[in-house]
Amino acid sequence: MADFTTAIKKLEFDKILDRLQQLVVSEPGRACAASLKPFDNAETIRLELQRVSEGKELLIVEGGLPLDGIKSILPALKKAAIENHILTGRELLDIALTLRAARLTAAFLSKRQKSYPRVAALAAELLYDKVVEYNILECIDEEARIRDSASKELLRIRQDMISTADALRKRLSSILKRVSEKEFLQEEIITTRDGRMVIPVKVEHKNHVPGFIHSSSASGATVFIEPAETLDLNNALTELHLGEQREISRILAQLTEQVKEIRPNLEATLSTLAALDLIAAKAKYSIEILGSAAAVADSPRLRLVQARHPVLLQRHRREEVVPLDLQLGDGTLTMVITGPNAGGKSVAMKTVGLLALCTQAGIHIPAAPESECGVFKQIFVDIGDDQSIENDLSTYSSHLLSLREILRHADNNSLVLIDEIGAGTDPAEGGALAASVLKDLTLRAAITIATTHHGMLKAFAHETPGVMNASLEFDHETLKPTYRFRSGIPGSSYALELARRLELPWHIIGLARELVGDTKVKLEQLLSDLERQSQEYRDQLRHVSAERDRLDSLVQTYDEKMRDLRKELQAIRRKAVDEAQDIVKGAQALIEKTIREIRESAAEKATVRTAREDVQRLQEQIASLDSPAQPPTPEDLRVGDVVRLQDASQLGEILEIKGAFATVLSGNARVRVKLQNLTKVSSKGLRTFAPPEVLYTPEGKTEIDLRGMLGEEAVTQVQRFLDDALVAGLHRVDIIHGKGTGALRKRVAEFLKIYPHVKSFRLGEWNEGGTGVTVVELD
Secondary structure, three states: OOOOHHHHHHOOHHHHHHHHHHHOOOHHHHHHHHOOOOOOOHHHHHHHHHHHHHHHHHHHHHOOOOOOOOOOOHHHHHHHOOOOOOOOHHHHHHHHHHHHHHHHHHHHHHOOOOOOHHHHHHHOOOOOOHHHHHHHHHHEOOOOOEOHHHOHHHHHHHHHHHHHHHHHHHHHHHHHHHHHHOOOEOOOOOEEEOOEEEEEEEHHHHHHOOEEEEEEOOOOOEEEEEEHHHHHHHHHHHHHHHHHHHHHHHHHHHHHHHHHHOHHHHHHHHHHHHHHHHHHHHHHHHHHHOOEOOEEOOOOOEEEEEEOOHHHHHHOOHHHOOOEEEEEEOOEOEEEEEOOOOOOHHHHHHHHHHHHHHHHOOOOEOOOOOOEEOOOOEEEEEOOOOOEOOOOEOHHHHHHHHHHHHHHHOOOOEEEEEOOOOOOOOHHHHHHHHHHHHHHHHHOOOEEEEEEOOHHHHHHHHHOOOEEEEEEEEEOOOOEEEEEEEEOOOOOOOHHHHHHHOOOOHHHHHHHHHHHOHHHHHHHHHHHHHHHHHHHHHHHHHHHHHHHHHHHHHHHHHHHHHHHHHHHHHHHHHHHHHHHHHHHHHHHHHHHHHHHHHHHOOOOHHHHHHHHHHHHHHHHHHHHHHOOOOOOOOOOOOOOOEEEEOOOOOEEEEEEEEOOEEEEEEOOEEEEEEHHHEEEEEOOHHHHOOOOOOOOOOOOOOEEEOOOOOHHHHHHHHHHHHHHHHHOOOOEEEEEOOOOOOHHHHHHHHHHHHOOOEEEEEEOOOOOOHHHEEEEEEO
């Protein structure tokens, strides 16, 4: 495996590992997280990222793996390998709990193998022994004490200990009562010294109580005497205690031997459990940072979309960390980042390096899923000041040593990150050396990112194939960084602008401009203007994008409402047809009854046939209501056809067709209508409808006066007025609403927008009534 030690240290990868160590649930998992290193094999990285993705889904759907109970048992397993070594009850209990965790985890994942195949495949390596687990838990309780039921002999010994202790206490209580009456006792209690039961006697009466003195109090006023009468019982109790310890040792030795037999498998199982714990921790971390698995490219390249620095996300809210988009590889191998101090150049470069390390370590990154990262065999980082007084190294010398190391080993599988390249010495010489180094690395096809203030490197990046400029956006108004990353655009250092804003003397700034020279000033001014214009265009683009999203939302809302409206119209039409069919059925039943009566009265057959034909025509007309209207073409419509006007219930007969228009007789009115607004019903249907007894004839007025009316009343009058004008064949009408507050004019305009036969409308000219009149053109 490649050595990424320097990169891990300088890019703060250890802080990611610290967070993972907080998210694991076991000590083995914590040790695994602490020792995590980036991989340098593409297939291994892909597999690890896929496992984390499955672990993330498992955590969201299932709540996680049953990993509780994993203990740090590796030291105990090593002890078990030693001849005649006996493990303690606590060590054996930890082993049993770890075996149980392995068994539960394996069973859990075996049932979900199809959903999480890669994690389940790892869990298939878990080896456990139910017999050893059962034997340990049967002998040792949750407090790591040996159970009475661990063996028959231990149960007998402990029962004898209880009965012997009870007999001893009774004997001592009798002695205590007798001696207490003579006031020989310091206290009326039974206590223990050296594992034997004794009573406290005043020192001046020690010769009055036969027995053995075991010890005295700190003050010397009390001696603890084992009465001679209880010697046999105390001896018996001591022997039982010794027998208990021998039996416990025998039980622990047997359990240790069982553990010793499965030790190799158990060590492998512990390693697998630690790996599963680390996968679960990575999954929690991915959820925490809203991370995703970057695609692992077969060739060294980088494509980061909406990427954020993961360490900054631990300290700040997500919306406070500005994302960056960056792409290197496939022709463009080197990036030169320029811009002012504290503008975010180094942070952007560190973000790239740290996300590359995270990806190769199988950790999801805070970036969009379409991000892509190649596999780097080496990551070189020259960031910070490694000057040393002890080794007689200046800042520039330390950078030169780093560059020497990079130039010795970098190749087409390397990622090179250099902060402030060429700094710390003469700008001309330092810039030239930096350009030479970057060109050499580009020719080697190493992915390289360098930050700098050297103006000549901006021109170098612009002119050299495979090298590109980049910068961090700077707010021209506040002279503060926005931290937005911009590829392809060089940045200005803003040294003189910042000096002016910080109110350095004008003559100092003026002299500095003269010393810099017009060409340099013009270049910096050009970059400054370019940045300002770019920022303005981005602001406009964001505004246009927001408006586009708003319009898309409105269009979607409109489409949904139109779909709902069509469904509602269809339901209304269906209901109307059903009601009409019910009427026809009733009418048909009535006609059948009439026919029977006619037949019975010997009526003519022609009369019966005519009645049936009338009913059939009525049924056809009602059935036509159920068929959706199709826009007719001139070829479909003929003079004499019965048609229905679109958005109306009136039927009419076509009298004349000219081009795209038809003259239709509806009742006693002639209407000129577009062919596309007609629906063919039947060529004979008009005869079945008798004209109304009282015929409404439109007056055909060309204007209406709404002044003094309220909104809804005015809209009703306008609708009737426009219907009459349409039937009368008028093409232009005037609506007088007055000027006033404009409320009535606005309400009329809203209605005209939705009236289907309005071609256009406008406010009147000065000679037509001005804003007090709306002129309407009809289709």
